[in-house]
Amino acid sequence: MPDPAAPRGAFLVALVVTALILGGVTLLVALARSGGPRSGRLLPIVRVLWLGLVGAVWVGLNLVSLGWVRLGRVGPADPAPVTVEVEAQVWSYRISNPQVPAGVPVLFVVRSADTLHSLGLYDPDGQLLFTLMAMPGMEERGLFTFPRPGRYRLRCLEYCGLGHGLMAGDLVVQGR
Ligand code: CUA
Secondary structure (H helix, E strand, O other), X not given: OOOOOHHHHHHHHHHHHHHHHHHHHHHHHHXXXXXXXXXXXXXXXXXXXXXXXXXXXXXXXXXXXXHHOOOOOOOOOOOOOEEEEEEEEOOEEEEOOOEEEOOOEEEEXXXXXXXXXXXXXXXXXXXXXXXXXXXXXXXXXXXXXOOOOEEEEEEOOOOOOOOHHHOEEEEEEEOO
């Protein structure tokens, strides 16, 4: 399980790196604008550097954030997953298996019967665990192992019309 304080650390690092890049580029731009025989050549270099750095930071942050992705895979030693099919429709969820065991991988298979919805899963303390999209004509899959029993809440996080704010469901995770 990742350290819950770690995303804050990563965010802080991202802020510092961004500030450093902005500072460096500002300095280069100021140098280029200050005139002198080589100033004309400096601006294109600054542009390329800026683009490269922004790209590197963007890719780097995304790679680092993979550590906090909660949806996983079943390893060869893990128990076989329990499948829960969720069909989203205006404005409710049809859940094939609304009671699942804790500590066993649960495979969510999410579909939509009408328009674009999503499935945000909240733990009993109201913390968002993960989201999956529900798209007409498509199927989204995600694997999650519930660490503890309790009543978990499904909520639609994609605006889908008048009843969007009321679109919710319950999933009961039972102890073993
Ligand atoms: Cu379904 Cu918003």
